[in-house]
Amino acid sequence: PPSPPPQVWYMDGYYKGRRVLEFRSLSDFISGQNFVQHLLPHPWAGTGHVVFNGSLYYNKFQSNVAVRYHFRSRSVAVQRSLAGAGYNNTFPYSWGGFSDIDFMVDENGLWVVYTSNQNAGNIVVSSVDPLTLEVLRSWDTGYPKRSAGESFMICGVLYVTNSHLAGAKIYFAYHTNTSSYEYTDIPFHNQYSHISMLDYNPRERVLYTWNNGHQVIYNVTLFHVV
Numbered sequence: 001p002p003s004p005p006p007q008v009w010y011m012d013g014y015y016k017g018r019r020v021l022e023f024r025s026l027s028d029f030i031s032g033q034n035f036v037q038h039l040l041p042h043p044w045a046g047t048g049h050v051v052f053n054g055s056l057y058y059n060k061f062q063s064n065v066a067v068r069y070h071f072r073s074r075s076v077a078v079q080r081s082l083a084g085a086g087y088n089n090t091f092p093y094s095w096g097g098f099s100d101i102d103f104m105v106d107e108n109g110l111w112v113v114y115t116s117n118q119n120a121g122n123i124v125v126s127s128v129d130p131l132t133l134e135v136l137r138s139w140d141t142g143y144p145k146r147s148a149g150e151s152f153m154i155c156g157v158l159y160v161t162n163s164h165l166a167g168a169k170i171y172f173a174y175h176t177n178t179s180s181y182e183y184t185d186i187p188f189h190n191q192y193s194h195i196s197m198l199d200y201n202p203r204e205r206v207l208y209t210w211n212n213g214h215q216v217i218y219n220v221t222l223f224h225v226v
Contacts, residue, residue: 006204009051010035014097014196016043016061022071029215040069041076045087047197047210048102052110052130059101062088066101066112066133080133082126084116091115091145095164095196106153107202113158115145123148125158125176141174141181148172150198152207154220159184166193191216 008029010021020038023029042060049058055077056069064085070077085101091114092099102113110130115121123145126138141158149164162171170186190211197210200220207218 007051009056011044011047011049014047014099015045018043020056038069038071038074040067042067042079045098046092046101047097048099048104048113048199050103050105050110050199052105055130057103057110057112057130057133059087059098059103061098064101064114066103066128068130068133078131078133082112082114082135084118085114085124086116086121091121093151093164094146094149095194097196099196102151104151104153104199105202106155106200108153108156111153111158113151121145123151123158123160123174125153125174127176139174139176139179141172143172143174143181150195152198152200154200154202161188161195161198164190164195166190168195189218 008023008026018040022036024034028034044058045061046059054071058067060067064082064087065079067079068077087100089098104111110128112126112128115124119140121144123141123143124138127136149161149168151158151160156176158174159170160172161168168188168190170184170188173184174181192212192214194212195209199208205220209216
């Protein structure tokens with residue numbers, strides 16, 4: 001929502017969960033106070049969920065189905081299968097955790113990152129219609145998803161880390177506007193040594209990270225990626 005303060009949504013665990021806590025602000029999230037609970041009709045898989053324009057986008061457990069859950073109506077607005085997309089730890093990030101399907105939002109809209117047997121396990125990034133979950137366009141990046149620690153989108157560019165552990169770097173960038181890629185060497189300070197969620201917030205221009213039990217926020221200007 002455009003009006004402050006920004007809400008924070010919290011989902012505990014990487015599979016079979018159904019409970020989403022909505023906090024009014026980051027300070028409420030830190031203190032664990034003033035939240036609303038949502039109970040999803042279908043459990044989730046992985047940690048690649050995102051909230052965009054009042055809806056939660058997530059991967060339905062044990063399937064390649066994308067779900068759009070509308071918070072205000074407390075109901076599923078739409079669900080759609082991602083044709084051929086691997087699921088249930090078929091093509092996760094290097095840390096596992098059912099992280100086969102990863103939703104993202106940047107300045108250009110809603111994206112989903114996944115892979116399939118057809119793409120030989122390489123990362124596919126697709127632009128998605130946020131209302132219908134229809135895939136509008138897809139790019140095969142050529143980067144093996146199992147070798148990626150995590151990834152995030154900024155301004156239509158997919159950035160990929162080469163590990164989820166200590167010593168990780170932002171190692172690869174795929175530009176959807178030119179359908180081209182480059183290898184990068186951007187240090188990524190992984191203080192707690194195990195990243196299991198990494199996403200960009202285009203309104204705040206920060207990266208939100210779940211790192212070995214710690215919620216960490218990074219200023220993206222430190223990476224010189226925009």
